[in-house]
Amino acid sequence: METKILTYHEDFLELCEHIRQCGIVAFDSEFVSDISYRPELGLLQFATPERCVAVDPLAVAILTSWWDIMADDTTTVIVHGGQAEIKFCVQMCGRIPQKLIDIQIAEGLRGRSYPMSYSAIVERVLGRRVASSQTRTDWLRRPLSPEQIHYALEDAAFLPEIWERQSKSLESCGRLQWAHAEFDRMCQDIFEEEKTPPWERVSGIHKLPRRDLLVAQRIAKWREEEAAHRNRPPRRILRDDLLIDLAKRRPKTVQQALATRDLNRPEYRKRLDDIIVVIEEACSVPDEQLPPRLRSRDEFSSDEQVISRLLGLALGNVCAELDIAQSLVGTNRDLTELVRAVRSGEKTGPPRLLDGWRGEVFGELLRDVLDGRVRFRVAPPNSSTPLIFEAQE
Numbered sequence: 001m002e003t004k005i006l007t008y009h010e011d012f013l014e015l016c017e018h019i020r021q022c023g024i025v026a027f028d029s030e031f032v033s034d035i036s037y038r039p040e041l042g043l044l045q046f047a048t049p050e051r052c053v054a055v056d057p058l059a060v061a062i063l064t065s066w067w068d069i070m071a072d073d074t075t076t077v078i079v080h081g082g083q084a085e086i087k088f089c090v091q092m093c094g095r096i097p098q099k100l101i102d103i104q105i106a107e108g109l110r111g112r113s114y115p116m117s118y119s120a121i122v123e124r125v126l127g128r129r130v131a132s133s134q135t136r137t138d139w140l141r142r143p144l145s146p147e148q149i150h151y152a153l154e155d156a157a158f159l160p161e162i163w164e165r166q167s168k169s170l171e172s173c174g175r176l177q178w179a180h181a182e183f184d185r186m187c188q189d190i191f192e193e194e195k196t197p198p199w200e201r202v203s204g205i206h207k208l209p210r211r212d213l214l215v216a217q218r219i220a221k222w223r224e225e226e227a228a229h230r231n232r233p234p235r236r237i238l239r240d241d242l243l244i245d246l247a248k249r250r251p252k253t254v255q256q257a258l259a260t261r262d263l264n265r266p267e268y269r270k271r272l273d274d275i276i277v278v279i280e281e282a283c284s285v286p287d288e289q290l291p292p293r294l295r296s297r298d299e300f301s302s303d304e305q306v307i308s309r310l311l312g313l314a315l316g317n318v319c320a321e322l323d324i325a326q327s328l329v330g331t332n333r334d335l336t337e338l339v340r341a342v343r344s345g346e347k348t349g350p351p352r353l354l355d356g357w358r359g360e361v362f363g364e365l366l367r368d369v370l371d372g373r374v375r376f377r378v379a380p381p382n383s384s385t386p387l388i389f390e391a392q393e
């Protein structure tokens, strides 16, 4: 394989034109996420049926032409665990890919592990070995060595062949539609997540009473602005647990704030003056203007948890039978949400496990279990599934 890296804007534009004509491209990127406000791209790798090339985003600064292609409805883009790539796309052009394929999801629909690493999928599907990716590389350093570029290109190179085989096998077992539904859902989920205000992602914020919640929201907003201004990750400006601590204690002076030991660190201490002002302002907001309490996403009753574990057994059993990854089908939270929705008649749209292909494949069994219409026992050794679920007479 050539270790080609494009550094000129004209060459990049020509590559984009080539990708457009091919109508399909494999894409991977390398980035560094813990030093700046947003992850910083270090390399973009592309594989078309004819070419496998990298683009240097430090040299080719304007990548708009590519993000437009990624989001268009004519070019198929193949990725592996493409969450980061989709996020870049949303941030850069405000849209999500229309024709995305993720081989990690595809593999979870025809085998029981999810998420699988790229090298594991290459080995499983193509029977080839690739070096695991260069996790220690600083992708913002220049020059990159030919080996580094070579390994990075390998991350894109095998994607088309893998998808070719996966799509045939998914087609033959009637799961190709599931795969496409999942690809679209991943893109949509990321789009929604990017739209949620940053404070909603502060861990622990869902448990706060209304006044504390308002203070936390205001500090989080200040943190976001500070992080953007200084081009640092928000959590480096102030950790989530310290943010929540400040919102609960609402110190009036820097001295009071310092009662929490970690806030004595120089990087936090120098910002406490600003934070105290934010807290003071939030405390002066009248009661009737406080935000409503948030519903905690993780607070489920112990009954709900017991029943969802039982549902998990039923789900795991069918997944074993179908040879599909349970972690892709539904998480513990999905199960508990289903229990809550069905038992309390809570109406917030169909629970994920009863929606789309999941509903078609698993819905009936899950409902039967929930309604007490089945009993189960351990299957004899060498059975196709570990448990047997039977209709209750």
Ligand SMILES: [Zn+2]
Binding pocket: 028, 029, 030, 133, 152, 155
């Ligand atoms: Zn990579």
